[in-house]
Amino acid sequence: MHQVIGFKSKIIYFEGDGIACRRFINQNSLTKRSKKGSETKSKFGFSEALRIIEL
Structure with a gap:
């Protein structure tokens, strides 16, 4: 069992x-499109760094 924690x-x-x-973690990234329409940027969807720990 693992946990994703802040x-x-x-x-x-x-x-x-x-x-x-x-x-x-990978599915909770935010994708933003620029005004040009062709560029996409991924932004991390959490306000803090995450880590995976094993229980």
Whole structure:
């Protein structure tokens, strides 16, 4: 069992196996389009750094 927790706040965002934790982090990135329309930028969807720990 693994957990995705906030680096500073220690909030638990997700629990599951290691692969599911990485998928959770990757799927919660925010994609923004520029005004030009052709450029896309991914931005991290959380206000703090996350880490995966094993229980």
